[in-house]
Amino acid sequence: MSSIEAKSGASRQAAHGRSPEAAFDLWLDRCLRQMCESVAAEPLPEALLRLVNEDRGTTTDAAGKPAQPAPDADKGGG
Amino acid sequence: MSPERGNSIGTEVMPADRFHDDLVALLPKLRVQALALTRNRAAADDLLQESVTKALAARASFTPGTNFAAWMSRIVRNTFISDIRKHRDTVEVDDSVPGVPARAACAEDHVALKELWSAMGRLTPEQREALVMMAVEGMSYEEIAEATGVAVGTAKCRVFRARNQLHAMLLGPTEPAAPRPRLSTRSTRARAVVELRVNEASGPPA
Numbered sequence: 126m127s128s129i130e131a132k133s134g135a136s137r138q139a140a141h142g143r144s145p146e147a148a149f150d151l152w153l154d155r156c157l158r159q160m161c162e163s164v165a166a167e168p169l170p171e172a173l174l175r176l177v178n179e180d181r182g183t184t185t186d187a188a189g190k191p192a193q194p195a196p197d198a199d200k201g202g203g
Numbered sequence: 204m205s206p207e208r209g210n211s212i213g214t215e216v217m218p219a220d221r222f223h224d225d226l227v228a229l230l231p232k233l234r235v236q237a238l239a240l241t242r243n244r245a246a247a248d249d250l251l252q253e254s255v256t257k258a259l260a261a262r263a264s265f266t267p268g269t270n271f272a273a274w275m276s277r278i279v280r281n282t283f284i285s286d287i288r289k290h291r292d293t294v295e296v297d298d299s300v301p302g303v304p305a306r307a308a309c310a311e312d313h314v315a316l317k318e319l320w321s322a323m324g325r326l327t328p329e330q331r332e333a334l335v336m337m338a339v340e341g342m343s344y345e346e347i348a349e350a351t352g353v354a355v356g357t358a359k360c361r362v363f364r365a366r367n368q369l370h371a372m373l374l375g376p377t378e379p380a381a382p383r384p385r386l387s388t389r390s391t392r393a394r395a396v397v398e399l400r401v402n403e404a405s406g407p408p409a
Binding site for chain 2: 173
C-alpha cells in the first residue's frame, strides 16, 4: 500500500476514529456535509428549472417524437 | 477534454424525457460541485446555469448507458476552467459560510465552520472538488477520477493533500518541525473549538 493510500480518508476512517487524523477527518466530513447538504436542499433557481423545462418542451427524442412537456413548462414561472 | 468526445461513435440517443428528468434530479449535486469549485454562491449558480445550457445543447452526444453524472460533472468542471481563463481574478470570494444559519449552530461552532470555509479557499479548486465529492457525495476514488477526468492516483492525492492542508491550517502542521502559522484572535478561538470537536470525535464509536 502506498503512503498516500495508507493515509487516505478511507484508511483513516477504518481506524474507528481513534487516531488524531481519523478524528479530524471525521469532524471535517461532518462539517462539509452540514454545509453542502444544506445547499443541496435549497430550492433551485427558477431560471434554471425554466431553462430545462423550456428545452423539454421543444426537443424531440431519437425517434423524432416530441418530448413530453413538463406540467409547468408553459406557465411562465411567475 | 470535451465531454462530448468519445460519445460520437454510437448513434443511440437518450430519450429526451429521461435526459431532462435525470438532469433535474442531478442539479442539487451539481450545485454543490459548482460551489466547491467557485466558493461563491452567485458564481456557483451562474456556473450551473451555463453548464446546463451546454448540456442541453450537447444532449445528442451523450451515450445512453454511460455515466450521466460523470458526464455532467465534466461539463461543470470544463465550464469552470473555461470561465477561469476568461475572467481570471474577477470572482469575489464569498466569506459567508454556506448552509449554516447562525441559529443552526452555536456561536463557537459557527466560528470554526467559518474558519474551515476560509481555509477551503486556500485549497485548489480541484482539491476542494475532490474532497467534497468524497466527504459529501460519498464517491469512491474511482468515481471521483471518472467524474474529473484524472487518474485514480491523482484523485487520491487531491483528497489526501486537501485533508492534510486543512489539518495544517486549522490545527497546525502534523510535522513537528514545520513552522506553526501565526493566528489571529478569531483563528485562535476557532482552533480551540476545532480541537475540542476533534477530541470529541476521537472517542470510541457509539
